[in-house]
Amino acid sequence: MCLQHDFVFKCSHRAFARFDNCPNLGRTCYGAGGTHNELYVPDICADCKTRPFDPNPLGRLNDPYLKRKAIGGGAAGSGSGGGGGGKN
Ligand SMILES: [Zn+2]
Numbered sequence: 468m469c470l471q472h473d474f475v476f477k478c479s480h481r482a483f484a485r486f487d488n489c490p491n492l493g494r495t496c497y498g499a500g501g502t503h504n505e506l507y508v509p510d511i512c513a514d515c516k517t518r519p520f521d522p523n524p525l526g527r528l529n530d531p532y533l534k535r536k537a538i539g540g541g542a543a544g545s546g547s548g549g550g551g552g553g554k555n
């Protein structure tokens with residue numbers, strides 16, 4: 468019996484992973500059928516990552532303007548206080 472493997476992402480999206488076909492495919496076997504092996508991925512899919520304007524509340528947290536502002540403020544703060552930053 469063939470077996471299809473699917474990636475199942477944190478965002479509940481699915482993606483085809485791979486297909487293991489058996490020697491009987493086309494003779495006595497009719498493919499993977501409805502039984503797919505699920506490979507859980509502890510991350511959101513690439514499609515969701517490249518969609519910054521997704522209409523959900525989490526998407527707003529990843530606002531690129533807010534992030535840039537935060538990085539700028541942090542760099543100025545550490546610059547005045549840091550100095551060498553070497554280890555003893
Ligand atoms: Zn098969």
Ligand SMILES: [Zn+2]
Nearest residue numbers: 478480512515
């Ligand atoms: Zn997704």
